[in-house]
Amino acid sequence: MSFRDVFVGWIHRYFSDEEAVILALLLTAFFVALLFFGTMLAPFLTAMVFAYLLQGLVSQLEKYHLPALLAVILAFSLFVGILVTLIFWLLPLIWNQLVSLTREIPDMLKMVQVWLDQLHTQYPQVISQQQANSLINDAIGEIRQLGHLLVSLSLSSIPSLIAWLVYLILVPILVFFMLKDRQQLVGFITSMMPRKKALMTRIWHEMDIQIANYIRGKALEILIVGAVTWVAFAWLGLNYAELLALLVGLSVLVPYIGAAVVTVPIALIALFQFGITTELAWVLGVYAVIQALDGNVLVPLMFSEAVNLHPVSIILAVLFFGGLWGFWGVFFAIPLATLLKAIINAWPRALHPEEEREQLRTSSSES
Numbered sequence: 001m002s003f004r005d006v007f008v009g010w011i012h013r014y015f016s017d018e019e020a021v022i023l024a025l026l027l028t029a030f031f032v033a034l035l036f037f038g039t040m041l042a043p044f045l046t047a048m049v050f051a052y053l054l055q056g057l058v059s060q061l062e063k064y065h066l067p068a069l070l071a072v073i074l075a076f077s078l079f080v081g082i083l084v085t086l087i088f089w090l091l092p093l094i095w096n097q098l099v100s101l102t103r104e105i106p107d108m109l110k111m112v113q114v115w116l117d118q119l120h121t122q123y124p125q126v127i128s129q130q131q132a133n134s135l136i137n138d139a140i141g142e143i144r145q146l147g148h149l150l151v152s153l154s155l156s157s158i159p160s161l162i163a164w165l166v167y168l169i170l171v172p173i174l175v176f177f178m179l180k181d182r183q184q185l186v187g188f189i190t191s192m193m194p195r196k197k198a199l200m201t202r203i204w205h206e207m208d209i210q211i212a213n214y215i216r217g218k219a220l221e222i223l224i225v226g227a228v229t230w231v232a233f234a235w236l237g238l239n240y241a242e243l244l245a246l247l248v249g250l251s252v253l254v255p256y257i258g259a260a261v262v263t264v265p266i267a268l269i270a271l272f273q274f275g276i277t278t279e280l281a282w283v284l285g286v287y288a289v290i291q292a293l294d295g296n297v298l299v300p301l302m303f304s305e306a307v308n309l310h311p312v313s314i315i316l317a318v319l320f321f322g323g324l325w326g327f328w329g330v331f332f333a334i335p336l337a338t339l340l341k342a343i344i345n346a347w348p349r350a351l352h353p354e355e356e357r358e359q360l361r362t363s364s365s366e367s
Contacts, residue, residue: 020347022194023203027343038325043167045328047174052215054079054179072179080172087168090242097243101269108272203342210342211335217302218331222249225294232286239273248287252294253330254322255314259291313337 061071226249251258317337321329
């Protein structure tokens with residue numbers, strides 16, 4: 001069998017249905033638009049995420065017989081209140097802690113130098129003085145690069161501030177109208193689709209539910225994990241509790257990898273603050289309990305039906321979409337992977353001639 005026969009057979013099997021061809025073209029256009037115009041569409045995509053988050057609250061308020069417009073206004077007011085709190089309280093607090101941590105890094109390096117010297121004195125066969133000095137010099141080089149990065153960010157902050165101001169104006173406006181005119185927007189998009197759209201409708205309904213559940217569940221997971229971590233670290237007296245809690249909360253966006261990466265700064269800060277003591281063991285033990293409860297209790301409760309993917313598929317999706325679109329690619333990696341899985345499962349397939357003959361023989365033998 002030639003390559004041409006194989007290719008023609010593959011096209012016949014997966015693209016013999018007209019709707020499958022249209023869906024393939026729409027998906028290609030969608031991903032190309034995201035790939036080349038993702039930066040321009042960032043306010044719209046951000047507003048869509050927040051609209052998905054708030055739509056569940058709007059639906060709950062409408063169940064209490066509130067008018068639709070009033071429910072939208074209440075949900076939007078809550079969104080604006082949280083946004084103002086983040087801008088004027090949390091972000092300055094996190095920035096101050098990040099600057100303070102940067103200032104303490106030279107003292108931490110001195111402590112590392114002392115530990116390496118002690119290690120060289122006690123175990124000269126494990127690490128030499130040259131290796132110890134090399135490690136310290138590499139660390140100092142990384143710190144200098146970080147300092148240059150912070151300076152460059154501060155010098156180029158005016159264009160970024162203007163972009164953020166534009167986002168802060170556009171995103172709330174888009175969120176409000178997405179909530180208020182949701183039915184009209186969905187109807188407009190549906191009217192542009194072909195008349196024959198049973199496949200697209202089935203995939204849309206499945207993914208609309210799954211993406212909405214995932215976004216709301218993931219936002220709630222970030223809030224719960226971050227808040228519990230902050231309370232635990234503050235109770236243990238760990239420095240930079242707010243900054244570390246934010247990192248732990250955001251780490252749930254990247255399953256498996258995020259928790260492992262965030263463990264490093266938590267362990268280092270606790271080690272430099274407490275040394276090798278029982279306080280260090282308490283910090284690491286409490287953090288391990290939080291991660292265990294998140295992975296074995298919170299995630300199964302929130303995403304038992306929303307996500308049904310193998311861990312390898314999740315990691316590959318995070319690496320692929322994160323490499324394409326950065327933070328938002330990581331955030332939407334699991335929904336996009338679920339979308340691809342739903343499309344593959346629902347995609348119409350024409351039977352191969354040999355399969356048709358086999359099916360006919362099976363049917364005739366059964367009759």
